[in-house]
Amino acid sequence: MTFTAAALGGLLAWRAGAFQWDLWLATVLGLMFAHATNNLLNDYTDSRRGIDKDNYYRNQYGVHVLEDGLMSESQFWRYVGVTAGLALVLGGWLIYQRSGLTLDLMLAGAFFVLFYTWPLKYYGMGEPAVLLVWGPLMVGGSYYVLAGSWSWDVTWLSLVFALGPTTVLFGKHTDKLEADRSKGVNTLPVILGEAASRYSVLAMIAAQYLLCLALVWSGSFSWPLLLVLVSLPVLPQLFSVYGKPKPAEPPADYPSGVWPLWFSAFAFQHTRRFTSLFLLGVIVDTVLA
Known part of the structure; x- marks a missing residue:
């Protein structure tokens, strides 16, 4: 996900005639090491607060280096030192090369790396943070580092x-709404409630299509961006799933190993399809341009 965001920013910079391999590679690696640091700090924070202890949901989508006993705490902090250190070195080099907003972008990224799990996720700010980080901060920031200017089209x-x-995360937090509430993790779905959370995901999915239409209508991008409309036939099933509460038990034909994830699984399925078409559209539009 992080690589794709940086690649999208790089593609748009190439489209603008401002691509530089050294700056792009440093940006990609810096973002990926920063993301790795964030994942590790997430594990540490939730482990120490008891959130991930015996957490069935957590083990559905990844291993947990501390709870699963894959490394000692001293090994863990050495690992964090390596990933964070490399991210800082690469970020420092980019600031030296580009200056301007690059320092501000790096400081914003560092804030989310350090504080996403606590306090942001605990007070309903985790989901907006993901939208901001994987959108303007990563894609827009990657473009800025390469092009040297900010683009609102980007x-x-x-x-x-x-x-x-963001829809996948929202779905996941809706799936484990009661589990989070019982442990005092007030994600946005916990604050909004299940019904409002389900409708929020549908609104975000609709916004993806409407934004693509608006970008083509405004002339910022051309018709290949409308390839995302190929995903429209899957929306009735998605709306049907999100239009009802989560079932108490998985349907008989539900894939094994996925439950208790439900809303997040359907959101992921749509996101994988939509994003593939979206990226293809951007690539074709860039080649034509």
């Missing part, structure tokens, strides 16, 4: 991409 396009992972 910013709006980045939101189409970022809404995808």
